[in-house]
Structure formats: structure tokens, C-alpha cells
Amino acid sequence: MFCNIVAKTEPADILYEDEEVMVFRNKLTWVPVMLLCIPKNHMTQAKLWTDPILAHVGKIAAYLAAEHCEEGFRILSNFGRHGLQSQEHGHLHMIGGVNLGSYA
Ligand SMILES: [Zn+2]
Structure with a gap:
């Protein structure tokens, strides 16, 4: 459970964390x-896809994905x-x- x-x-295996967002290995x-x-x-x-937080989640996802791929x-x-x-917890896959x- 996320x-x-x-x-x-x-x-x-947490790779990134700030106040609002976390990135970890699947x-x-x-x-x-x-x-x-x-x-x-x-x-x-x-909710994630209609919430302003998506901009932050997407930015971090793209940054970490570029670092690893x-x-x-x-x-x-x-x-x-x-x-x-x-x-159920909203998430992006990289x-x-x-x-x-x-x-x-
Ligand atoms: Zn949850």
C-alpha cells in the first residue's frame, strides 16, 4: 500500500522524496x-489527474526518469x-x- x-x-527503495511527492522502485x-x-x-x-499537484508529480517523474533512462x-x-x-492511490509509472x- 502506497x-x-x-x-x-x-x-x-525510495529514490526521491519532498514535502508532496515520493519516487520509489516498483x-x-x-x-x-x-x-x-x-x-x-x-x-x-x-483525482490526481485533475488536481494541480499533477504538475509537480509529473515534473519529478520526468526528471527522475531522465536520470535513470x-x-x-x-x-x-x-x-x-x-x-x-x-x-487505488494515484501514481505515475516511469x-x-x-x-x-x-x-x-
Ligand atoms: Zn494511499
Whole structure:
């Protein structure tokens, strides 16, 4: 649960943290670099994408992704069951470290 990671009651490999935003490694490893960027305050994916905090979350996500994926990357959010969203807490995925074209 992402709120537990924010509260530091659940371990995570945290790469960045400020007052409002946190970046940590995804437990999934489909591609070499899979990072997650979240607002620390709990909000749904829909709320995140309509809240002014998205500008800050997106800026940090793009910065950290560029640091870890020199040759490029992808940033995305999954919405709902068909989007394969597995955490209610809103978040951005930063994925890369490989040519994503070879992963369809
Ligand atoms: Zn949460």
C-alpha cells in the first residue's frame, strides 16, 4: 500500500522524496527500470489527474526518469480494471532502460 510506504511502515527503495511527492522502485520488473511517482497525500488516480499537484508529480517523474533512462522512457497511468490499475492511490509509472518497442 502506497500510504504505508509514505508512512515508512512498509519498506521501499525510495529514490526521491519532498514535502508532496515520493519516487520509489516498483516491485514489478518487466523492464529494467520501473519507477513509481506518487503524491504523498492519498488520492485516487482520477483525482490526481485533475488536481494541480499533477504538475509537480509529473515534473519529478520526468526528471527522475531522465536520470535513470538516458536513452528515453515512458510515463503513464493505469485507470481501472481494464487499465490494469492495481493500486487505488494515484501514481505515475516511469518505465525504460530498454527499447520499449521490443516489448510491444
Ligand atoms: Zn494511499
